[in-house]
Amino acid sequence: MTPQVNENRTDVIDLENKIRSANLRPTRQRISLAKLLFSEGNRHITAEKLHGEALGKGVKISLATIYNNLHQFTTAGLLREVVVDASKSYFDTNVEPHHHFFHEDRGLLEDISSHRLTVDDIPNLPEGTEISSIDVIVRLTKRK
Amino acid sequence: MTPQVNENRTDVIDLENKIRSANLRPTRQRISLAKLLFSEGNRHITAEKLHGEALGKGVKISLATIYNNLHQFTTAGLLREVVVDASKSYFDTNVEPHHHFFHEDRGLLEDISSHRLTVDDIPNLPEGTEISSIDVIVRLTKRK
DNA sequence: CAACAGATTAGAACACTTCTAAAGAAGAAA
DNA sequence: TTTCTTCTTTAGAAGTGTTCTAATCTGTTG
Numbered sequence: 001m002t003p004q005v006n007e008n009r010t011d012v013i014d015l016e017n018k019i020r021s022a023n024l025r026p027t028r029q030r031i032s033l034a035k036l037l038f039s040e041g042n043r044h045i046t047a048e049k050l051h052g053e054a055l056g057k058g059v060k061i062s063l064a065t066i067y068n069n070l071h072q073f074t075t076a077g078l079l080r081e082v083v084v085d086a087s088k089s090y091f092d093t094n095v096e097p098h099h100h101f102f103h104e105d106r107g108l109l110e111d112i113s114s115h116r117l118t119v120d121d122i123p124n125l126p127e128g129t130e131i132s133s134i135d136v137i138v139r140l141t142k143r144k
Numbered sequence: 145m146t147p148q149v150n151e152n153r154t155d156v157i158d159l160e161n162k163i164r165s166a167n168l169r170p171t172r173q174r175i176s177l178a179k180l181l182f183s184e185g186n187r188h189i190t191a192e193k194l195h196g197e198a199l200g201k202g203v204k205i206s207l208a209t210i211y212n213n214l215h216q217f218t219t220a221g222l223l224r225e226v227v228v229d230a231s232k233s234y235f236d237t238n239v240e241p242h243h244h245f246f247h248e249d250r251g252l253l254e255d256i257s258s259h260r261l262t263v264d265d266i267p268n269l270p271e272g273t274e275i276s277s278i279d280v281i282v283r284l285t286k287r288k
Numbered sequence: 289c290a291a292c293a294g295a296t297t298a299g300a301a302c303a304c305t306t307c308t309a310a311a312g313a314a315g316a317a318a
Numbered sequence: 319t320t321t322c323t324t325c326t327t328t329a330g331a332a333g334t335g336t337t338c339t340a341a342t343c344t345g346t347t348g
Contacts, residue, residue, distance in 0.1 A: 025345055027295065048335075062297050067336065069295095081230070083281075087305080088335060089230040101269075104276060116267040119280060123260045125245075129284040132248060136263060136280050140273040169314055171326065192304075206328050211305065213326095231336080232304060294345080301338070306331105313326070318319100 011039065022076030032059040033069055037079070042094040044082065044109035050091075082109060084137055099136035112138065155183065166220030176203040177213055181223070186238040188226065188253035194235075226253060228281055243280035256282065 015034040016026040024030060036053055037043060045053075051066045070091050073079040082090045084102045090109055099117050101110040119134055159178040160170040168174060180197055181187060189197075195210045214235050217223040226234045228246045234253055243261050245254040263278055 025294065027344070029296070046335090064298080064337080065296055083227060083230050086225070086227050086230070086233045101273075103270075103273070110270065112267055116265060118264050120262050120264055121260060122282065123256055125282075125284065126247075126254065128287050129245075129247065130287040132283040132285045134280070134282050136278065138266065138269075138278050139276040140269065141276040143272050143274040169325065171313075173327070190304095207304095208306080208329080209327055290348090292345105292347090294343105296343070297339105297341085299339090302336080304334090304336105306333070308331080309328100311326100311328080313324105315322105315324085317322080 011035070015039075018078065022073065022078055024072060024076070029059075029061045029065050030069055032057075032061065033066070033073075037073075037091075037093050042092070042111060044090050044092050044100075046088050046090055048088075083135070084109065099138070101138050101140055103140050105142060112136070155179070159183075162222065166217065166222055168216060168220070173203075173205045173209050174213055176201075176205065177210070177217075181217075181235075181237050186236070186255060188234050188236050188244075190232050190234055192232070227279070228253065243282070245282050245284055247284050249286060256280075 012031060012035075015031055015038065018038065019026040019030050019034060032054060033050070036050065036057075036059075037045070047063070047066050047070055050070070051061070051063050054061050054066070070079065070089075074081050074091065077095060078093075080092045080095050082092050082100060084090060084100065085107065092109070092111075094111055096114075098114045099112040101112060102108070103110070117136060117138075119136060122134075125131065156175060156179075159175055159182065162182065163170040163174050163178060176198060177194070180194060180201070180203075181189070191207070191210050191214055194214070195205070195207050198205050198210070214223065214233075218225050218235065221239060222237075224236045224239050226236050226244060228234060228244065229251065236253070236255075238255055240258075242258045243256040245256060246252070247254070261280060261282075263280060266278075269275065
């Protein structure tokens with residue numbers, strides 16, 4: 001019983017619980033994805049990139065499953081989808097309210113914690129609506 | 145020489161000048177598009193919708209031309225592209241700095257004039273970058 | 289273990305966008 | 319005007335990211 005084995009075992013149990021908390025069965029594929037997504041710091045990743053990463057680590061999983069699970073995790077509040085690019089979706093493992101820098105040249109997202117950028121004077125909402133979310137994207141290019 | 149005829153003639157000349165100001169030739173297709181886009185108030189429209197609208201008004205124009213011109217107009221600063229949906233692009237005829245309400249259920253954009261919503265405390269930018277734009281999208285759903 | 293609901297999968301299908309290369313139209317020069 | 323060049327348009331093919339389908343497999347419950 002080395003500490004390492006303990007750590008790994010605990011991690012997997014935590015991830016399984018996280019998956020169960022979303023009313024989903026902890027399958028081999030979901031556990032592998034959760035490991036990639038949640039085990040080190042916040043990530044911003046696209047479906048195809050995550051698929052590549054999984055295959056690269058020897059996890060056998062289809063692209064359809066990646067999409068299925070990214071959406072299920074998002075619905076369950078484990079992920080948040082960030083719309084910054086008209087052609088692909090990014091998924092963010094940080095589900096706390098916050099905003100983003102988007103490096104347009106590199107297609108890379110970076111968090112801005114929401115107490116470091118505030119939105120004021122939000123006007124009255126149109127009749128019969130409520131806010132679902134407020135997205136602030138500060139788009140960046142290389143300084144000339 | 146009725147006022148109407150005058151107005152129409154003047155309109156078209158204005159639109160031609162607008163197109164020329166972007167270093168583009170005022171072709172029949174461009175003038176028709178400019179008429180649809182710029183002749184009454186601000187609009188937020190997708191390529192396919194604009195195509196449908198043009199065909200509906202009897203303007204013979206291909207979808208490729210719609211895309212070509214939306215991009216050329218955008219590059220020239222006559223339009224602004226708004227990213228709110230991961231699967232299609234919206235083009236906004238209002239090129240002044242401003243923000244948006246996005247009605248998620250209807251796929252509809254609405255302007256928020258920028259003096260009615262302000263962004264404060266923008267943090268220091270990452271090294272070597274500069275701001276290309278700041279997009280604020282207030283996503284709305286139907287009030288329950 | 290059996291039985292069932294939920295999950296995964298390969299590949300087809302889909303929606304939006306871009307590309308291709310050939311034909312057409314606009315503007316400049318003579 | 320005619321000619322020449324460059325820009326523009328076009329239909330359809332191709333491309334890209336995503337979703338669908340329906341057959342197979344797996345986790346869970348009794």
